[in-house]
Amino acid sequence: MPTLTFHGHSCFELEHGGKRLVIDPFLSANPKADIGPAKLGRLDAVLITHGHADHLGDAVQLAKKHGATIVAPYELAMYCGDRGVENVHSMHIGGSHEFPFGHVKMVVAIHGGMVEGEASASGRYTTSPCGYVVTMGGKTVYHTGDTALTMDMQLLQGRVDVMCLPIGDNFTMGIEDAVRAVEFVKPKVAIPMHFGTFPVIEADPMAFKTQVGTRAEVVVLQPGASYGF
Ligand code: NI
Numbered sequence: 001m002p003t004l005t006f007h008g009h010s011c012f013e014l015e016h017g018g019k020r021l022v023i024d025p026f027l028s029a030n031p032k033a034d035i036g037p038a039k040l041g042r043l044d045a046v047l048i049t050h051g052h053a054d055h056l057g058d059a060v061q062l063a064k065k066h067g068a069t070i071v072a073p074y075e076l077a078m079y080c081g082d083r084g085v086e087n088v089h090s091m092h093i094g095g096s097h098e099f100p101f102g103h104v105k106m107v108v109a110i111h112g113g114m115v116e117g118e119a120s121a122s123g124r125y126t127t128s129p130c131g132y133v134v135t136m137g138g139k140t141v142y143h144t145g146d147t148a149l150t151m152d153m154q155l156l157q158g159r160v161d162v163m164c165l166p167i168g169d170n171f172t173m174g175i176e177d178a179v180r181a182v183e184f185v186k187p188k189v190a191i192p193m194h195f196g197t198f199p200v201i202e203a204d205p206m207a208f209k210t211q212v213g214t215r216a217e218v219v220v221l222q223p224g225a226s227y228g229f
């Protein structure tokens, strides 16, 4: 049974059969994270949806510490390689790959992707943001990354067990569009993310749950909580 653990904002840890990956590990600079990066168990992989600081977070340091593979869109993967990460696996939108820990498909997200800080001056690391469809133990998780509602989501209809999606509005979908995203994908379970970390993305996850109604089971995870499926 795969287990998904929420660590605040858009950070999820996914574990199955002794393998563990983390998506968007924004921990040390996240006031709402339940743990710092040092508390994560041994990682096989670190998946990054885009270069914004609230997603790239501690990815480079974690990959170095654990010898974990960074999985990211090509340009962002190159950035991590230039920062000294040994195991970097670049992908791009529409591609998939079978890793020792599971199957990963990179899918469309409508958003920005620039890496902040020194890399941004050259523009070298401006990149396409993405979402991930990860299959482990026969179960499929769709982490949308930061995105608008997009028609492309319909391509995943009926293929997703658990969908993690933003509801915080302003930078991403708000509740109204997130409900439509659930209609598009028809996951068994929807888990809201990317809300409440900063004042501008305050949103009520219970209002999302109410509006989704019977379309899917909405599981609201507090940072530190896990969901097995
Ligand atoms: Ni972003």
Ligand code: MN
Residues within 6 Å of the ligand: 052, 054, 055, 146, 171, 194
């Ligand atoms: Mn974000």
